[in-house]
Amino acid sequence: MNKKLKHVLKRTGLYALVLLIVVYVLAPYLWMVISSISTKVDLMEVPLKFIPRHPTLQNYKDMLLGTSNSTTDAASQFMHAMKNSAIVTVCVTAVSMAVGILASYAFSRFRFRFKQQTFMAILFTQMIPPIAIIIPLYMIMLRAKLLDNIWALTVVYLSFVLPFVIWIMKGYIDGIPTELEESAMIDGCGRLRSFFLIVLPVASTGLAATTIFAFIISWNEFFYALNFTSLAAKTLPVLITEFSSKYGADYILTCTSGVIASLPPVLLALIFQKYIIAGLTSGAVKG
Amino acid sequence: MSKNQGGQRHDGRPFLDRHLPQLLIAPSILIILGVLILPILYSIYLSFHEINFSSNTYQLVGLKNYIEMFQDTYYLKSISLTVYFTVITVFTEIFMGVGIALVLNQKFKGRGFVRGIMILPWALPTVVNAVMWKWIFNANYGVFNALLLKLGLIDSYQVWLGTPLSALNCMLFANIWKETPYVVLLTIAALANISPDIYEAARVDGSNVFHTFRTITLPLIKPVVLILAITKTIWALQTFDLVFILTGGGPASGTELMTFFIHKNTFKFLKFGYGSAMSYMLSMVCFVLTFIYIKVFASKED
Numbered sequence: 001m002n003k004k005l006k007h008v009l010k011r012t013g014l015y016a017l018v019l020l021i022v023v024y025v026l027a028p029y030l031w032m033v034i035s036s037i038s039t040k041v042d043l044m045e046v047p048l049k050f051i052p053r054h055p056t057l058q059n060y061k062d063m064l065l066g067t068s069n070s071t072t073d074a075a076s077q078f079m080h081a082m083k084n085s086a087i088v089t090v091c092v093t094a095v096s097m098a099v100g101i102l103a104s105y106a107f108s109r110f111r112f113r114f115k116q117q118t119f120m121a122i123l124f125t126q127m128i129p130p131i132a133i134i135i136p137l138y139m140i141m142l143r144a145k146l147l148d149n150i151w152a153l154t155v156v157y158l159s160f161v162l163p164f165v166i167w168i169m170k171g172y173i174d175g176i177p178t179e180l181e182e183s184a185m186i187d188g189c190g191r192l193r194s195f196f197l198i199v200l201p202v203a204s205t206g207l208a209a210t211t212i213f214a215f216i217i218s219w220n221e222f223f224y225a226l227n228f229t230s231l232a233a234k235t236l237p238v239l240i241t242e243f244s245s246k247y248g249a250d251y252i253l254t255c256t257s258g259v260i261a262s263l264p265p266v267l268l269a270l271i272f273q274k275y276i277i278a279g280l281t282s283g284a285v286k287g
Numbered sequence: 288m289s290k291n292q293g294g295q296r297h298d299g300r301p302f303l304d305r306h307l308p309q310l311l312i313a314p315s316i317l318i319i320l321g322v323l324i325l326p327i328l329y330s331i332y333l334s335f336h337e338i339n340f341s342s343n344t345y346q347l348v349g350l351k352n353y354i355e356m357f358q359d360t361y362y363l364k365s366i367s368l369t370v371y372f373t374v375i376t377v378f379t380e381i382f383m384g385v386g387i388a389l390v391l392n393q394k395f396k397g398r399g400f401v402r403g404i405m406i407l408p409w410a411l412p413t414v415v416n417a418v419m420w421k422w423i424f425n426a427n428y429g430v431f432n433a434l435l436l437k438l439g440l441i442d443s444y445q446v447w448l449g450t451p452l453s454a455l456n457c458m459l460f461a462n463i464w465k466e467t468p469y470v471v472l473l474t475i476a477a478l479a480n481i482s483p484d485i486y487e488a489a490r491v492d493g494s495n496v497f498h499t500f501r502t503i504t505l506p507l508i509k510p511v512v513l514i515l516a517i518t519k520t521i522w523a524l525q526t527f528d529l530v531f532i533l534t535g536g537g538p539a540s541g542t543e544l545m546t547f548f549i550h551k552n553t554f555k556f557l558k559f560g561y562g563s564a565m566s567y568m569l570s571m572v573c574f575v576l577t578f579i580y581i582k583v584f585a586s587k588e589d
Binding site: 015026035046047110112120122124131134137162216255262 | 318428437476531563573
């Protein structure tokens, strides 16, 4: 009996801890979602109601259709900023993957002079604080009249996505036995052909995980975009900050835009989390 | 580049075959040279100059910028704030992260779901995290105030972002919330490598929970924890988004972490030379940490 009681207490304690963890992780985000479907009247009430009495999707409609009659200018730029974010993210991801895979294959399979040094140098470049890159790049882009240009921003984004892709993809390719390619090459398949036809299909989980990583880190990026864009090339993360600074605070619209902007990375991460966690553990360096 | 001359000796194979690895890495190297190496070299040049934007002139000032920063009390203050922020954030993330991982490593119903939601804060854009907490900590309508009032922990609404120390701690709280789950995920993965038989054997031997943790669990997750501590330190030193959005560096410049301070001096006060010198110092600290990271990483691979 005593032993059983101890067991029950232990289980209860465990579930209490788990519940606490779940609430801690979900509550802040949930509050942002709740705020985004609330009306101003509901949120300004003291004492605050935690469940909105008049839930509405009007904020989302206004934001996505650009029909908001709010005083902030930011709402009308929302779709434009989202388009910019999408273009930059897709292009950066595509270029980084295409270029990075070739490099990671070379680092994984070949022996060549200065290989180790070059590879380590790539890791070092990834640890350079963004501010140290932003200052000189700003001077260069100012002169070249490349500020507020989404293509220039795309190139700048390669600076943190490409080293990351090389680093992770090398880990994945290292994990594929070389015998596969060797037998293909004996059969008369060229080195590069055997890579594209044999290695890449086997590494498809790694490819998927790395693509999602690259997508998430460039979609979420803020610091470069803040300094290198002003209007035409403004991305979503930059716009989100403007609901509450430039035009006076509108917290409901901020929450609405925040939820929308977080959906692509959050959904991708939730759907592909098995791959992502495997990628994180196989030597991922970016937090 | 000297790399292109190296590699295999001439053996009659066509050029493309002989230099295949160099050709494969060439596009990546060119991009990295263009967007990382050249800018960082240019910033050394900038750091020895004073730049006047109105006349567009560069004046060579030698080490002046480097000397100035150690006499700049605001910069020294931002360093100490950054150290405080980094130490607390890294320690708390690691302790909480490992703790949560140990709980989630137990067997219970809905474990997959609970582990799954850990990825949410990690995937959230830093900007969204910052605006979210700014709204939560809002003095008049914030849910943090409402919650504490309901629990009877405060008598009236507090201005959480109103005093330097309180604002800094709010920033820590927001950062820890976002960064801890990453530690949880990596620790869980490390724990998965430990065979349950070892624990069973320890239990049979009469080893208690703490003893088991110290002798079995800790040594096995130590490499991961070490790597996490180093990378987390590097990222914490570079924190900008949260300061910019949550507090704007205030009140009374009480939350100006280094990157924010450098950014303000460069883009607001237009001291590009000074900003370059300060960011160079920050880079050096990160390089030293990266060097340690590589040493640890190499020892883990063996």
